[in-house]
Amino acid sequence: MAIRASRRIADVVAFVFATAATTFGLVWLTWILWMTFRQGAAALTPSLFTQMTPPPGSSGGIFNALYGSAVMILLAVVIGTPVGVAAGTYLAEHGRHTRLAAAVSFINDILLSAPSIVIGLFIYELVVRRAGHFSGFAGALSLAIILLPIVVRTTQESLLLIPDTMREAGFALGLPRWRVTRQILYKAAMSAILTGILLGIARIAGETAPLLFTALNNQFWSANLNAPLANLPVVIFQYVMSPYDEWHTLAWAGAFVLTAFVLLLNILVRLIARKGKQG
Amino acid sequence: MNATAAKILEAPRPKKSGAGADRTFELITSGAAWFVLVLLAGIALSMAWGGRLAFKTFGWRFITSPDWDAVGGHFGALVPIYGTLVTSAIALIIAVPVSIGIALFLTDIAPRWTRGPIAIAIELLAAIPSIIYGMWGLFVFAPFMAAHVEPWLSDHLGGKAVIGPLFSGPPIGIGMLTAGIVLGIMVIPFIAAVAREVFSAVPAPLRESAVALGSTRWEVLRHVTLPYTRSAMIGAIFLGLGRALGETMAVTFVLGNAHDLSASLLMPSNSIAAAIANEFTEADTDLYRSSLIALGFLLFVVTFIVLSIAKLLLLRVNKQMGRTH
Numbered sequence: 001m002a003i004r005a006s007r008r009i010a011d012v013v014a015f016v017f018a019t020a021a022t023t024f025g026l027v028w029l030t031w032i033l034w035m036t037f038r039q040g041a042a043a044l045t046p047s048l049f050t051q052m053t054p055p056p057g058s059s060g061g062i063f064n065a066l067y068g069s070a071v072m073i074l075l076a077v078v079i080g081t082p083v084g085v086a087a088g089t090y091l092a093e094h095g096r097h098t099r100l101a102a103a104v105s106f107i108n109d110i111l112l113s114a115p116s117i118v119i120g121l122f123i124y125e126l127v128v129r130r131a132g133h134f135s136g137f138a139g140a141l142s143l144a145i146i147l148l149p150i151v152v153r154t155t156q157e158s159l160l161l162i163p164d165t166m167r168e169a170g171f172a173l174g175l176p177r178w179r180v181t182r183q184i185l186y187k188a189a190m191s192a193i194l195t196g197i198l199l200g201i202a203r204i205a206g207e208t209a210p211l212l213f214t215a216l217n218n219q220f221w222s223a224n225l226n227a228p229l230a231n232l233p234v235v236i237f238q239y240v241m242s243p244y245d246e247w248h249t250l251a252w253a254g255a256f257v258l259t260a261f262v263l264l265l266n267i268l269v270r271l272i273a274r275k276g277k278q279g
Numbered sequence: 280m281n282a283t284a285a286k287i288l289e290a291p292r293p294k295k296s297g298a299g300a301d302r303t304f305e306l307i308t309s310g311a312a313w314f315v316l317v318l319l320a321g322i323a324l325s326m327a328w329g330g331r332l333a334f335k336t337f338g339w340r341f342i343t344s345p346d347w348d349a350v351g352g353h354f355g356a357l358v359p360i361y362g363t364l365v366t367s368a369i370a371l372i373i374a375v376p377v378s379i380g381i382a383l384f385l386t387d388i389a390p391r392w393t394r395g396p397i398a399i400a401i402e403l404l405a406a407i408p409s410i411i412y413g414m415w416g417l418f419v420f421a422p423f424m425a426a427h428v429e430p431w432l433s434d435h436l437g438g439k440a441v442i443g444p445l446f447s448g449p450p451i452g453i454g455m456l457t458a459g460i461v462l463g464i465m466v467i468p469f470i471a472a473v474a475r476e477v478f479s480a481v482p483a484p485l486r487e488s489a490v491a492l493g494s495t496r497w498e499v500l501r502h503v504t505l506p507y508t509r510s511a512m513i514g515a516i517f518l519g520l521g522r523a524l525g526e527t528m529a530v531t532f533v534l535g536n537a538h539d540l541s542a543s544l545l546m547p548s549n550s551i552a553a554a555i556a557n558e559f560t561e562a563d564t565d566l567y568r569s570s571l572i573a574l575g576f577l578l579f580v581v582t583f584i585v586l587s588i589a590k591l592l593l594l595r596v597n598k599q600m601g602r603t604h
């Protein structure tokens with residue numbers, strides 16, 4: 001049976017369009033990564049990881065920024081994870097069919113996509129303005145708020161994936177519900193929850209907007225969480241905005257480190273997830 | 280939880296010791312769940328509270344006036360609002376068809392073994408930090424636009440009736456068009472992920488019957504897949520819109536931080552998020568700071584509405600497909 005020419009052409013056009021669209025997406029990915037890695041690799045030096053951010057016109061490194069970012073991410077995980085796991089547990093276990101759980105699930109998804117700059121403003125109003133100064137602690141708090149919904153969501157999803165027969169087996173042994181959750185369900189969901197936390201870390205590692213008015217930046221070495229704290233994203237932001245070539249080079253090096261970290265973490269997580277599926 | 284387990288839970292317990300701990304555990308977890316709600320309310324309230332001075336001083340003029348004069352103390356947010364809407368619109372015009380194309384490619388066209396890797400590559404677009412997009416946009420993409428794309432646009436389209444004013448002006452590379460394109464690239468993975476998921480959830484018999492009736496692939500997409508997944512696709516588009524409206528770092532560098540209202544997409548402009556990022560630490564008066572927080576309040580309310588619509592549409596679809604969340 002012959003297909004009319006116009007229909008066949010429409011089909012070929014759709015085929016070409018879909019292929020072109022995918023190529024379009026992949027071209028951007030390649031272009032962005034290629035530029036970041038080429039410019040960044042050229043700017044990589046050993047002193048990058050040992051020296052402090054320099055004043056304009058001289059060379060230096062980003063050690064203080066890497067340290068500050070690491071500390072704030074760690075603190076955000078310490079603050080955000082317990083709350084997130086607890087809330088996710090409620091959504092999947094005790095509260096599974098309650099109205100509260102439905103509402104929290106809904107609001108959590110909105111927080112997941114909420115503009116991160118508004119979270120920065122929120123912590124500014126809540127912490128920075130009251131304290132009267134920027135601080136690494138405020139920065140960590142705003143990162144924790146961004147991490148929280150990610151942890152809530154993954155905890156909820158990974159607990160819901162566990163078959164109810166596992167819960168019933170625990171109850172049949174006479175275990176109270178909290179022990180079933182803690183000793184059986186958390187064990188079964190552990191790798192999935194960890195995956196979620198790792199993805200959350202990858203996300204907050206690059207967050208810049210919420211740190212602009214909370215941690216700000218610090219050109220010098222400081223480990224004081226109650227004072228402005230250097231961090232990689234804001235260093236990149238300020239150096240990109242500056243007119244100095246040395247700072248642009250350092251910004252590319254920082255971008256390279258940041259992108260490599262985030263991509264490696266993402267790939268690692270996918271490998272873990274795939275292994276979990278097979279095992 | 281099924282009926283058997285529920286009955287066992289309600290049955291009297293020989294030992295009472297578990298009950299107290301159970302109650303505590305439930306209190307802790309439900310407290311954390313409440314915290315999520317309180318957090319969202321807290322963000323909205325603190326934005327409203329921080330912006331009250333600006334809203335009280337300017338009233339509706341805060342939204343309708345294009346004057347943003349830090350020295351004179353007049354703040355009207357029309358330019359950032361306009362810039363936010365225009366750049367987000369450009370982003371969606373690019374991202375929606377591309378995402379549908381990617382989803383079609385991944386569910387229908389690509390050889391099976393390439394689907395996983397390509398899908399991961401598209402997802403990685405969402406993993407790249409937005410500051411990297413911004414930096415690449417400023418140092419690589421804006422010069423590219425200025426050298427190759429914008430001169431062509433203003434030569435060929437700048438003189439036309441109706442759309443001419445959109446593409447006139449000097450090709451400086453920084454402006455709403457460049458920012459919109461960068462935003463478009465950023466939201467592609469979000470829309471494409473949902474599109475791919477719902478495309479592959481279209482029941483096979485539906486598609487197969489269309490094919491059996493002699494439909495081409497294009498006709499299956501146009502008359503079966505897209506109508507079947509319509510509300511999910513609209514949800515996905517709103518999700519992308521919510522992301523585009525609030526994106527900060529990717530557009531701050533390439534928008535140009537200008538407070539002039541201009542019809543041309545090639546001219547520098549501003550967006551709500553970019554204005555806050557650029558000016559907040561420089562805001563030296565209470566009114567200035569309050570105006571920026573008021574901008575944050577507007578952004579939060581608008582993205583809340585857009586994301587709620589997205590979530591409601593996607594929830595409905597999930598229910599149809601028989602999933603619980």
